Amino acid sequence: MKTNKISIWLIVSLVAFMLAIPASSGAKVYKLGLSLAITGPTSDAGNPYAKGVEDYFRYVNDNKLLGQDTIDCTIRDDKYETSITKRNFEEYLDMGIVFYLNYSTGSTLGLKRDFEEVKMPTIPASFHAGNLEDSNYIFLPIASYSAQAIGLAEYVVNNHEGKKPKVALFVHPSAFGRGPVDDVKKSVAAGLNMEIVEVVEHGQDLDNTAMLQRFKSKGVQYVISQTVQSPVAVMLNDASRLGLVAKTFGEKGKFTFLGCHYTGGNDLIALAGDAAENFYWTTSYIITSEPGVGRDAQLALAKRYGRDDKAANSHNYANGVMVAQVAAETIKRAKARGVEITKESLYEELLAMNGINAFYPVTTVGPVTFSKDDQQGVDTLQLYVVEDGNFKSEGTPFIPEYTGKIK
Amino acid sequence: MSYFFQLVVSGIVVGSIYALSAIGFVLIYKSSRVLNLAHGQIIATGAFITYALTVMAHIPIYISFVLSMIFTFFLAMSVERIFLRRLIGEPIISVIMVTIGLMSIIDGLIYLTPFGSENFSFPPFLPEQPIIYAGVSISYTQLVGVIITFILIGVFSWFFKKSTVGISMRAVSDDQLASMSIGVSVPRVFGLAWATAGLSAAAAGSVIGNITGLNFGTLHAFGIIVFPVVILGGLDSLLGAVVAGIIMGLIQQFASGYLDGNWGLYGTANVLPYILLLVLLLFKPHGLFGTHEIERV
Numbered sequence: 001m002k003t004n005k006i007s008i009w010l011i012v013s014l015v016a017f018m019l020a021i022p023a024s025s026g027a028k029v030y031k032l033g034l035s036l037a038i039t040g041p042t043s044d045a046g047n048p049y050a051k052g053v054e055d056y057f058r059y060v061n062d063n064k065l066l067g068q069d070t071i072d073c074t075i076r077d078d079k080y081e082t083s084i085t086k087r088n089f090e091e092y093l094d095m096g097i098v099f100y101l102n103y104s105t106g107s108t109l110g111l112k113r114d115f116e117e118v119k120m121p122t123i124p125a126s127f128h129a130g131n132l133e134d135s136n137y138i139f140l141p142i143a144s145y146s147a148q149a150i151g152l153a154e155y156v157v158n159n160h161e162g163k164k165p166k167v168a169l170f171v172h173p174s175a176f177g178r179g180p181v182d183d184v185k186k187s188v189a190a191g192l193n194m195e196i197v198e199v200v201e202h203g204q205d206l207d208n209t210a211m212l213q214r215f216k217s218k219g220v221q222y223v224i225s226q227t228v229q230s231p232v233a234v235m236l237n238d239a240s241r242l243g244l245v246a247k248t249f250g251e252k253g254k255f256t257f258l259g260c261h262y263t264g265g266n267d268l269i270a271l272a273g274d275a276a277e278n279f280y281w282t283t284s285y286i287i288t289s290e291p292g293v294g295r296d297a298q299l300a301l302a303k304r305y306g307r308d309d310k311a312a313n314s315h316n317y318a319n320g321v322m323v324a325q326v327a328a329e330t331i332k333r334a335k336a337r338g339v340e341i342t343k344e345s346l347y348e349e350l351l352a353m354n355g356i357n358a359f360y361p362v363t364t365v366g367p368v369t370f371s372k373d374d375q376q377g378v379d380t381l382q383l384y385v386v387e388d389g390n391f392k393s394e395g396t397p398f399i400p401e402y403t404g405k406i407k
Numbered sequence: 408m409s410y411f412f413q414l415v416v417s418g419i420v421v422g423s424i425y426a427l428s429a430i431g432f433v434l435i436y437k438s439s440r441v442l443n444l445a446h447g448q449i450i451a452t453g454a455f456i457t458y459a460l461t462v463m464a465h466i467p468i469y470i471s472f473v474l475s476m477i478f479t480f481f482l483a484m485s486v487e488r489i490f491l492r493r494l495i496g497e498p499i500i501s502v503i504m505v506t507i508g509l510m511s512i513i514d515g516l517i518y519l520t521p522f523g524s525e526n527f528s529f530p531p532f533l534p535e536q537p538i539i540y541a542g543v544s545i546s547y548t549q550l551v552g553v554i555i556t557f558i559l560i561g562v563f564s565w566f567f568k569k570s571t572v573g574i575s576m577r578a579v580s581d582d583q584l585a586s587m588s589i590g591v592s593v594p595r596v597f598g599l600a601w602a603t604a605g606l607s608a609a610a611a612g613s614v615i616g617n618i619t620g621l622n623f624g625t626l627h628a629f630g631i632i633v634f635p636v637v638i639l640g641g642l643d644s645l646l647g648a649v650v651a652g653i654i655m656g657l658i659q660q661f662a663s664g665y666l667d668g669n670w671g672l673y674g675t676a677n678v679l680p681y682i683l684l685l686v687l688l689l690f691k692p693h694g695l696f697g698t699h700e701i702e703r704v
Contacts, residue, residue, distance in 0.1 A: 039514070041624045043524035173674075198668045203677040204625065204632050206424055206618055207549070209417040210664035210676070213410055218668070229526060230622045237618070241537045241546045267526040271620030274535070310525060 027068035030331055030341050032057075033076075033092030036103035036125065040079035042228065044267060045316045046103060049125055050075050052320020053101060055305040060328045066335060071328060073101075082107040086114070093118060098343045099327050105131070105176040108138060121330075121347045123323045123377075125316075127261060128179045132375050139350055139370055141323050142284035142378040143400075145226055148260040149180035150187050151282055151381045151400035156222045156258070157194050160250050165194045168220045170235065172227035173201040180226050180260070187402035202231045208238040212255070221250060225259040232263045232279075233271035240275035247278060256280065265315040269389055279386045280394065284364050284378040285322065288313040289390040294362045318363045325361045326350075326368055326377065333357075365397040379403075409542030414660040420549040422656025423556040424618070428611040428633040429640065429648040430563065431604035437567075437643040438576040438600035440499060441491075444506045446608060447630020448513035453479045453609025454616035454626055455522045458529060468532045476609040483605025487598045495594060496583075517623055527621040552614040559607055560649055566603075567645065576600060580643065635684045641697020651695060655680045 034053055037046035054075060061070045074092065078084040085107035092100060100115070102108050105126035115122045115137045122138050124131060129144035143151070149169070156165050169184065171177035181199055188196060197218050200211060212235070215223065225232050239245045239255055246254035257279050259268075264281030272279075286294030298321060302312030311317050330349040331341055339345045350370045353359050358367040366380025379399050384391040428450060435443045443449075453475050460471035490509060494502045517523045533547035567573040578586045579596040587593055612626055619625050636655050640647025663676035693699045 039518040039523060043518070043624075044526050044622060047524035173677075199673070200667070201674055201677075203674075204628055206421045206615070207417045207660070209544075210414050210660045211667070213413060214664060214668055217410075230619060230625045233528075233620050234618065237546075240535075242544055270526050271528050271622070273528060273531065310521075 027070070028341070029070050029072050030066075030099075031092075031095050031097045032071060032073040032099045032101065032327060033088065033095070033097045034073055034101040034103075035076050035078045035085045035088035035092075035107070036101075037080035038075075038077035040077075040081070042080055042104070045125070045228070045262060045319075046080075048311045048314035048317040049103070049320035051302075051305075051307055051311050052317040052322075053324045054320075055301050055307065056321045056324035056328065058305060059301060060324075065328065066332060069331075069335065071331065073324075073327075078103070078107065080104055080106075082110040086111060089114065093120075098341055099123075099330070099346050101323055101327065102126075105174070105179070109175060112138065118343075119347065120343050121350055123326060125319060125323070126176065128176060129183065130175060130179055135375070137347065138375065139326075140376045141319070141326065141368070142261070142364065142376070143381050143403075144179075144376055145176070145260050146180040146183035147376070147379070147400050147403045148282050148381060149184050149224055149226055150192075150402050150406075151383075151398065152224050152258045152260070152280065153184055153187060153192060153194060154400055154402060155280070155383060156224075156250075156256075157192055160194075160221070162252075165222055165250075166197045166218065166220045167194050167222045167224060168197050168215050169199045170223050170225040170227065170232070171199065171201055172231075173203070177201065177226050183403075183406060184224075186406040190402060190405045192402050202227065202235075205231065205234055208235045209242065211235075212239055212242060212244055215255065216244065216253075221246075221252070221254075221256060223255050223257050225257065225263045227259075228262050229265070229268040229271055232257070232259055233268060233276070236272040236275040236279065245275065245278065249278075249280070258282075261285075261315075264384070264391065266310075266313055266391075269386060269391075274389075276386045277389075281384045281386075281391060282381045283315060283384070284366065284381055285315050285318045286363055286365060286382070287315055287318070287384060287391055290384075290393055294318075294364070297362045322361050322363050325363070326353075326359065329353075329359050329361075366399075410664070412541070412543045414664045415657065416543050416545055418657030418660035419653055420545065420553055420656070421659060422653030423553045423649075424611070424614055424652075425633050425636045425655055426649045426652030427552070427556040427559065427607065427614060428629045429636045429652055430559065430607040430645065431611070432633070432637045433640075433643060433645055433648050434563070434604040434607065435600050436637075437645075438580045439502075439597050440580065441502045441506070442642075443601075443604065444503065444630070445510040445513055446604070447627035448510055448517070449479060449483060449605055449608040450612040450615065450629055451517065451522075451623055451626035452482070452513065452612070453605075454612030454621055455517070455520075455623075456609065457613040458522075458527055458616065458621055461529065462527075468529065472610075472613050475613060476606045479605035479609040480602045481605075483608070484598050484602035486605075487601035491597065491601070492594055495597065514627075522621070523623050529617050529621070548614075548617045552618070555610055555614060556649075559610055560645060563603070563607075563645055572596075572599060635680055639684050639687060639694055641694030643698050644694070644696035647694055647696030654683075658683060 057071045076088045100122045102124040105128040108124040129146040246256040261283040288295045334349045354369040354371045358369045364378045365382040366378045368377040380397040383394040385394045457475040460466045461468045537544040537546045575591045636651045640651030659676045662679045666675040
């Protein structure tokens with residue numbers, strides 16, 4: 001009887017030992033969180049973004065890019081409501097996340113203090129420059145909306161023929177849209193040779209005839225947009241109907257339309273059709289209508305995880321992949337240094353991502369660099385223009401000159 | 408001068424589409440005194456059905472448009488039958504709360520499909536060159552939108568004034584008990600009101616979708632955007648919806664054309680209609696053409 005008891009204890013001990021082997025071998029699970037609008041407003045951007053994040057982390061785990069360690073990123077829908085984002089974030093904290101991915105401008109501004117308080121390295125999908133004010137823990141993945149708008153304004157100034165170009169800004173009625181307005185104005189005050197004729201905050205407009213006619217009467221030639229695709233599409237359709245879309249850049253008596261990251265992409269072409277021709281768009285991402293390593297990598301990843309063509313070719317899918325790449329890279333680097341993976345160590349790793357330690361994801365037009373003084377990842381932008389229903393590169397990647405001058 | 412007339416034309420176009428979107432609210436309120444807060448979702452549903460039939464089932468868009476109206480006719484009728492019929496006689500606030508629930512259910516169902524989070528646009532089916540006369544332009548899409556609006560409003564006006572069913576609907580709206588006492592089937596009238604509202608919503612959704620592209624957020628927002636139009640016109644007046652819609656459209660275009668960007672004024676096109684609404688309601692609390700009810704206490 002006693003022998004039997006000893007045998008049972010031996011077996012139990014053996015099983016317990018075997019179960020403990022994987023843990024003692026050092027395989028760890030790093031918890032991350034992403035809260036974004038998979039439904040609700042802007043979910044047309046949030047949905048492919050979430051797929052990009054999910055696919056890249058699956059790729060990291062499937063290919064053992066972190067050895068035996070894995071990333072467990074919980075993705076939750078917040079319906080574009082800051083109150084839900086906050087709840088999600090608090091639950092992620094309880095789960096013990098070491099890195100956080102956020103989404104909207106509103107929720108990033110709303111939770112900024114929370115990120116500071118808990119010292120959580122955070123990358124949002126919002127490129128609002130205001131996210132970085134009084135914040136040490138928010139890192140923009142690419143150039144801010146301000147840098148994008150300034151970059152477009154510089155392109156106008158450098159390529160306009162004739163007297164000082166007259167520009168109108170067409171922006172979303174929110175912090176997201178208004179963000180770059182002051183910075184573009186500051187650039188003009190600092191010497192950018194153009195005139196801002198008007199700043200329009202759009203509503204749910206069905207017809208922009210009055211606005212476009214007004215622009216025309218004031219001699220506006222360029223319209224720079226910082227909003228989402230739908231209002232831009234309505235404006236382009238109206239301009240096309242009125243025969244006001246420039247066929248070539250800066251055509252006199254017509255408008256040349258330009259826009260920041262969230263105004264463009266394939267969705268704009270889907271919404272505006274032919275009226276999108278000759279629309280100039282800037283982002284830091286490589287797009288899939290341009291052949292190259294970035295395109296191949298993005299399409300291969302999407303294909304591997306069974307995404308449809310629409311998601312695979314979305315610049316917001318690239319956006320999601322890229323933030324996941326940055327998060328995975330920081331973990332990889334911290335691991336390589338042999339430090340424990342915590343939010344503190346990942347924060348330090350992000351701050352060290354510069355100089356020879358800059359990170360080069362294949363899906364962006366420039367390197368990701370972060371430091372104490374630079375919380376904006378890819379500073380480089382690429383201009384694209386719609387030709388025959390596709391965005392094509394226009395010129396080479398550039399860094400806006402006036403972003404440095406107005407600091 | 409062509410600038411002025413261009414603004415007039417644009418105002419009428421926008422106003423007509425507002426009116427078309429507002430009809431559904433009026434039809435339901437007129438017969439059942441219920442404000443359907445899920446109307447925007449039905450507008451979006453109608454637009455997506457037209458798109459799905461056109462692009463996925465390869466049915467010509469004109470036929471898809473009609474089929475979509477028929478589909479939403481029965482969809483809205485079923486919604487009334489399943490969710491709202493039991494609430495006849497219950498406090499109006501309960502019914503309105505059900506429409507809020509309905510809004511969430513339709514939202515959820517649409518988010519289960521690609522329409523919830525992707526952008527689409529109708530394939531071009533009208534000439535892309537606008538009609539230009541004396542410097543004033545209007546696109547075929549806009550013109551068709553205006554024509555559909557006025558045809559539907561004409562049909563509904565005739566229906567309410569001349570047809571037996573329409574007169575029964577007005578009777579139910581005035582007094583449910585009295586209507587029942589003379590043999591009018593109140594549940595049937597409610598079902599029909601919802602069904603016709605569904606039909607008009609599909610028309611509105613398809614017209615708006617043709618102009619703005621198909622984005623769920625943009626489409627269902629029209630359920631709220633046209634609210635001032637419904638209030639201004641009078642909740643139970645079809646004519647009111649048309650007049651108020653066109654007034655709103657004209658105010659927006661004139662404010663945008665003449666005020667915005669001048670004298671330091673911006674955004675007046677978005678604000679002025681609401682200011683006008685508030686001022687007008689001070690003097691006409693039932694709206695321009697709403698029924699002024701006098702209750703004996």
